[in-house]
Amino acid sequence: MNLIRIRKVTSGIILILFILLFLGSEKLSVSLSTFLLPFQGIPALVHTVTQPEALCIIGLIFIVVTTLFFGRVYCSFLCPLGALQDLLIAGSQRFRRQPGHSFSRPLNGLRYSLLALTVATALIGSLSLVSLLDPTSLAGRIFTHFLQPLFVWTYNLGILVLKPLNIYLYPKQTAFVSLSVLAVTVVFFLLMMYLAATRGRLYCNTFCPVGTFLGLLSHISVFHFTLNQKSCSECVRCENMCKAGCIDPQTASIDMSRCVGCFNCLNACSKATIIYQRRRSQTHAHTWSPARRGFILGSVAAAAGFIAFNTNIRTFLVTHAAQANPPVTPPGSLNTKHFTQACTACSLCVSVCPTQVLTPTFMDFGVSGLLQPKMNYEKSFCEYKCNICGKVCPTGAILALSLDEKKLTQIGKAELLKDVCVVFVDHRNCGACGEVCPTHAIRFVDKENILYPEIDKQYCIGCGACQLACPTAPRSIIVHAKPIHKKAEKYFSPETAVEQKTPPDQAFPF
C-alpha cells in the first residue's frame, strides 16, 4: 500500500528537518522553524493563546481538521517524537525473538486523568506538565541534550584531527545542561525507549496529551478503520502489525482513539478484511460509547482550557509568586510571568543560542516552571547583535524582536560591587567589564591616572558580558534580573566623528 510509504517518507523528512532545526546553522534553524513549528500541536496552541499568529492558527486548524477527517494521522506523519519512536520500534523488532505487537487494553483512567491534570495545571498558570509530556518539547530536549553533544563532540574531534594538516575550523560548543535537567530528559527518554521496545506506541496512547486529545477527536473522524468480522480468519497478522495495540480480532474492534494512523494493518491483511473507509452512521454507535464520557469531559476541558489560556483570565488565576532573585529571561520574553506561562521547555532556544547563554534550569522558576531556560551569566553572555532565540521560539514565550529593539531591551541591570572590585580596592587599572560592554553603560572616571568604572544604568541592557569578564572571585559586577523588561536609553557619544577636510600634513610628532 502506498499510504505506508508516504507515511514513512513524510515522518522521515519531518525527523530529519527537526534534527536540522536543532543542530543546523542559525539561518537554517530560523527558516525551518517558521514553517515546521506552527504544525506542531502544543507549540501552535500555546503560541495561539499567547500571541496569535496566522500560521499558528492555520496549523492548529489543520491538525484538528485532518484528525476529524482521517483520525490521528498527525501522530504518524507530523510528530517528531512519533517518528523517533517508530525508528526505535522498528529497531527493537529486529532484535526480538518473537516480533510483533499484541492488543492491549486502553489505560483510559490514566490517560484521561493525565490530560485533565495537564489542562488543569496549565489553567492555573503552570506549564510544567505540558513541558514534561508534550511530544514536540520532549523530542526537542532529546535532540538538544543528547544528540547535540554527540554531534558537537564528533565535530570537535574532527577539528583536532584536521589541525596537524593545517586545516583550522571553528570549534562548536554544547549547551550547558545541568545534571538534574539531564536526569529528567534521561528518565523520559528511557521510559519512551522502554515503552517503544516493549509496548509500541504506548507513550502516545497514555502519556501524550496531544495523542489523548486527538484520540477524542478520532472517535468521530470521517474516515476510520473497520474490521469485517465475516471475512476475518483471525490470523492476527493485523494485530501483530499494530504498534498502537488497538486492534482486537477477538471482538473485531479497532479502537480509533488509540489508532495512530500508520496504515500498517491495511498491508498486513491478505483478505482486505481491514478497510479504511467513510464512517457509516450506525456502525459506531456501540463501539464508541465506552469512551464517550472521556471524550465529552476532554472536549469540555479543552474548550475551557482554550478560553482560560487567555492571558487576562490566567493573570487573574495565576499564583506564580515573585521570587526574591528570579532568573534573567531572554530578550523578547516581556516579563517573567509571560515567559513562564508560555515556555514548554523544548530547548530549541538553548540549542540555537550562539553563545550558549540560554541554559535549561531544573526548578529555578519554581515547580510551576520546570526545565524552562534562563540566561546563565556565570557561563556566558548574551550577544549584542543577536535576536535568534525570539525568531525560533515555537510558543511565543520569547517573542521575535528586531535587532534594533533587542539592542535596547533591558532584561536585567548590572550592579557594581565596589567593595570587591580591584580598581576600588587596590587602586590600579583593570577595566575588564568596560572592554566588553556593548552599550557604553560602563564609563571610566580618571582619578590620578587610574580609571575607575561607573555604571550608567539607563544604558545597561543586562547582557551579562561584564559579569562574565569580571576577573574577581566572587564577581564584582553582577547582573540582576528585571522581572518586567524595560527599554534602555540609546547612548549618544559626546565626541562625534568629524569629517576631516584639512589636507594631509607631512609632519610626524617625533
Next chain:
Amino acid sequence: MIDTQKFNRREVISKGLSFGLIAGGAAILGKPDFLLAKEEPARIPDLVAVKNGEPDAMFKKAIELMGGMNQFVKKGQTVVVKPNIGFPRVPEVGATTNPLLIKTLIESCYTAGAKRVYVFDNVVTATPGNARNCYKLSGIEEASKAARGIVVPIDDFSYREVKIPGGKKLKTADVHSLILDCDVFINAPVLKHHSSAHLSIAMKNLMGIVKNRMEYHLTGLDQCIADFCMYRKPDLNVVDAYRVLMSHGPSGPSNPRSANVQMKKTLLLSKDIVAIDAAAARIFGKEPEEIDYIRIAHAQKTGNMNLKELKIVTYAM
C-alpha cells in the same frame, strides 16, 4: 697635534694588509656585506614611520625603508601574524587591524620565502561563536585567506605554560603554541583608545596570545602587559594607525557611523616594541610617559621610549 694623526709606515702596511686579507676573504666567501656591516652597524633604522597612503602602499614603503622583509623572514620559516581581532567590529570602527594591511603583510612574508603564515588572535570573550564573529566582521579572515594565510581560530587545547623571566606581577603565562613554535612572530596591532589602559598598541596586543588574560586585569594590567614582553618580544611590530579610534575603545561602538575615528593614515614599523608604542602614543596625541605600561617596560629595559635617542626614518607619501 698633527703628529698624532700620522701613521708610521709599519702600521700602515700591517693595517692595509689585514684589511685586504679580510676584504679578500670576505669577497671569496661571498659575504661582502660583512664588511659594510662592520663599518655601519646601525643600517636598519630603529623605527620607520610612513603616512598619507593606503595601508598596503604604506606597508610596502615602510618595509622597504626597513631593509626589506628578508631581514625578518627567511626562506622556509613559519610565521605567525598577530593582528588585533579582539572585538566583533567592522574595520571602519578602528577597533581591529586593517585587513588590507594584514593581507599585504602575509603576501610580503610569502614573497620573502615563508613556508607558512598563520594568523591568530585570542579574542576578548573567547567563545567559539564570538571568535567567529570577530574574525569574519573584521574582514581579517577573508583578507588572510586571500593571501593564503592560515587562519587559526581559538581552542582550549593549544596553550602551554611558560615562565616569565624577571616578571614582577606576571610570573607565568599560558601562551598559544603557534607563537611558541613559530620561527618568526610578527605583531600587527591597531592603535586605538583603551578605556582601562589609556591606549592599546603593540604591547597590549600581546594579551591576545595568552589564555590567562584575566590574571592581567586582576593583578595589575599595566605591570603584566610590560612583564610579558620580558618573555618574548615580537621579531617585528607593525602598528596600524590608518583609522584611529579616539574614544570608547577598545571595542568602539558597534555602529561604525557613531565611531569617533580619525584618519591618521599612518603606519609604524619597528623591532623595538617599546619604541613603537611610544611613537604610536605620540601619533594618538599622548606622551609615552603618560602610559603606565610603556613607562614600566622602558624601566625594565625591554626597549627605549625616548624617541630622540632612536634612529627614526619617516616618509610622507
